[in-house]
Amino acid sequence: MIDLKQKYDSSTVAIMRQALNEIMADDRFLIRRSFTPLEVAEHILHQAASGERDLNRLKSSVFEKLRNAAASETNDLTNRISAFNLFQYR
DSSP states (O other), X not given: OOOTTOOXXXXXXXXXXXXXXXXXXXXXXXXXXXXXXXXXXXXXXXHHHTTOOOHHHHHHHHHHHHHHHHHHHHHHHHHHHHHHHHHHTO
């Protein structure tokens, strides 16, 4: 859970804002809308609350989360198709 009393200096806020803006403009986010901008911002805040201040690591963390969600969605779809095929051919 995010510490609601967490305070960030202006340079940290600028890095978080830049990370969010760059992610929102990136094709990987635009094509794969697994998360809302709010969820991305919350993830960035969690990372910053954990002490992360590097722009590239903040962005990489979000893209890793997007990749994991995409893989999970693919697995879910594959499982549904397999179940459908089993049911259909019984």
